Amino acid sequence: MSDTKKSFLIINRKAPYGSSAARDALDVALTISVFEQPLSLLFMDxxxxxxxPDHQATLIGQKNLSANLSMLEMYDIDQLYVCQQALSLRGIRPDDITLNITLLDSQGIASLIKQQDHVLSF
Structure with missing residues (x-):
């Protein structure tokens, strides 16, 4: 295996339930982290x-996605970025989120994307 590190950005755009996109994005993130590649997650839309916190997924017959999110720290995935406008449009305050996140505006998002070797969008 090569010692060359490639940076990855996973862009999450989908709601936690209703499709497999959110779970797929987290599965890919956990897999990339096992190979010790630089990894960032961006949550948009x-x-x-x-x-x-406190998803009630069992009410809709789904597995709770919060458990997967809580594993990010254990896998040393600590570069979590959130679109500030997406939070605002949904009435979510940064204090409502228990994970350690960095808020980005549109310029910050563009800069983050430009810095990456690989960008995956879900």
Whole structure:
């Protein structure tokens, strides 16, 4: 295996439930982290809803996504970015999120994307 590190950005855009996109994005993130590649996660659009605590997923017959999110720290995934506008449009305050996040405006998001070797969008 090569010692060359490639940076990855996973962009999450989908709500936590209703499709497999949110779970797929987290599965890919956990897999990339196992190979010790630099990894950042960006939550945009309805994906910011993934970050709210206390999902009641069992009421809709789904597995709770919060458990996967809580594993990020254990996998040393600590570069979590959130679109500030997406939070605002959904009435979510940064204090509502228990994970350690960095808020970005549109310029910050563009800069983050430019810095990456690989960008995956879900």
């Amino acid at each position: 309805d994906a910011v809803l993934q970050l709210l």
